Amino acid sequence: MTQPSTYGGRPMAPAPGAPTPELLVARFRAHARRLTWSAIVLIGVAGAAGYFFGNLPAPLEDWMLLTAAGVVVVFLVLLPFLRWWAHIYTITTRRVIERGGVLAVRRRELQHVRGYTVQVRRGPLQRIWRTGTITLTNGVDAPLRLTNIPSVELVHEALVDQVEVNQILAHRDGQALPPTANAAPPVPPLPPAP
DSSP, rough: OOOOSSSSOOOOOOOOOOOOOOOEEEEEEOOOOOOOOOOOHHHHHHHHHHTTTTTOOOOOOOOHHHHHHHHIIIIIIHHHHHHHHHOOEEESSSSSEEEEOSSSEEEEEEEEEEOOEEEEOOOOOHHHTEEEEEEEOOSSOOEEEEEEETEEEEHHHHHHHHHHHHHHHHHHHHHHHOOOOOOOOOOOOOEEEE
């Protein structure tokens, strides 16, 4: 027996009333261009430390230079990188999840089935880098902003598709199922007592 084919490579819709598994659609971070200044600082600190190592004036020592370079690298390179790395956006077949924070992790979710508006904003620099900011608003919770998203058109299309599919499945599952041929006929109510 062969599997039925689908249109456009989409997975088959589950049977009415059947539980639907939550599948990962996309997982991404903001565009890495915000780390440009960190990379420039790292190159500058490495060059300056290499140039001044062993060539410092009399009262300063090499360990002071290395300590200062280490502090600058930790605060201006490592911490911004960890902050960028820890902020993740996840789109599944049921919800959008924003997770961020290095020490204290915060998490926000927005269900597709509840429906929301998708607004895309792209500034001039974002157009150059092909990124954008997506704002998801459901009218009840605070808006969920996905900032500096790479391939923003593709993410926008995926979000709209997921909302549409979840709305259709919720409507279909909310409808009464037609009786099957093998089901017993309904029992008529008893007549009132005389």
